[in-house]
Amino acid sequence: MTTSPSDPAARADLAVVGAGPAGLAAAVTAAALGLTVTLLDAGARPGGQYYRHPDPALGATRPQALHHDWAAFAGREAELRAYERSGRVRYLSERQVWSVTGSGTDWTLHSRTDEGAGAPVRARAVLLATGAYERQLPFPGWTLPGVVGAGGAQAMLKSGLVLPGRRVVVAGSGPLLLAVAASLAAAGARVPAVVEAGGYGPYARHTGTLLRNPAKLAEGALYGGALLRHQVRPLLRHAVVEAHGTDRVEAVTVARLDRDWRPVPGTARRIPCDALAVGHGLVPELSLATALGCATRTAADGTVALVLTPGLRTSVPGVWAAGETGGVGGARLALAEGEIAAHTIAGRAVPAALARRRARLRAFADAMGAAHRPGEGWTGWLREETAVCRCEEVPAGRVREAVEELGATDARTVKLLTRAGMGWCQGRMCGPAVAALAGGGPAPDRRPLACPVRLGQLAELPAD
């Protein structure tokens, strides 16, 4: 396998989509194993959403203050820059891949920049490390300004050094909430409560898995300590069931939930705030993978993830995946999987310690996913007029009408009947909610294009 890495038209040994923990680790490991690599990423700087950090022009001298395990990123970024200088890795930032075509050992990646088309990238193997976005469950008032994604608040803080408000309730489910609350508080926001709909009780059923992941326990203790210090009140088995305000959020109503996430009558109380950061875990971003036909499965957290071999091959020969695309599991797991994928793509044996680390972290991710998986009763806090699809402004009542009166049994049929999921975000925000209301369970999203593309760019594609 020899190519001239300096020639952009040449076929690289490997094209990696995404420069987050998985893609970055894969690119530098593959380069170390002798492969030529093209790394494409939508962001301006490597790191993905987890290691998102301010533009150098913002002059942050301590970006690590907003991060956990920053050294793991900094080391790999230094390696990336070194391989870039030596020509082993071609790193293309601000290049969003919208389609991958080809088969076997001949792939073409079509991408766009802010200005227009990026030159096609050719490679013998493809690694999809496209990460995830936040899972949202609607509730009355969730479209009010000041209600923002928990991950969204974290992203805006990490990259733009800004807060959505001064008094921010953090709510939803999953351990990301702890990190978000700790970051917001450290950056000067008052966080009156972290509202967790799931619980940490179910973790107790996985004592062995917990004990094999001391670093994860330490991370949890770190956030717990930070929240105590900042006087953040944890409310377990509770949810924000309504946000109040006219022009922006002024307060939220919090209620206790039963085991199935149904609000318990008589437990509602109001918490004043000027922002709400909310999210219910993450959804793997599989647009490129499902367009290629990669097989999927339902993960422990109820999301759709890719079916992968221990060597991180997808069901499509020549296409690998790592990190959240194989099931949400966090940055450490993504780093390990990136390295594993690089080994198998290079035709090398996977080091046993690496395989063990992956197995241990995957087991933890499964326990975590099960503990925070949304219960069926959450739909009880929707009102008929509550918007479910934010883009097309489709209320819950219309979705229910499609299901109960028109016979829809899956999200796709609901979309055809109501336009829910047909707008700009292509169902990324309302997809999990619509699937739950349709009762058909989550199905893999099918999006022929992974991001908006200009018609002219499609017209330029070769006819084959």
Place this chain on the structure above:
Amino acid sequence: MSRRTPRDLVGGAPQETFTFRFDGRDIPAAAGQTVAAALWGAGVLAWRTTRHGGEPRGAFCGIGQCFDCLVTVDGTPNRRACLVPARPGGLVTSQEGTGHDDLAV
């Protein structure tokens, strides 16, 4: 309540600060910030109204996935404010509906 700011937390200072124009007012911004970040920094949480209900919206997902933060920048509608860098002297205007009302579609 803490007086600390995100900028204090990460240390340092921006290389360049400037303003851009948003609906007739000057919004302070720093080089390296997006339009959405500068607006949040100025306490502005909404800069779009929806096509059907006319409801106010601003940044939600913060990473370019949700399209709630669409805004008109220098005359071009439907830019994602969470991805577009703030520019000195830029002209940002709230967007009503599709941003193409002039086309009467």
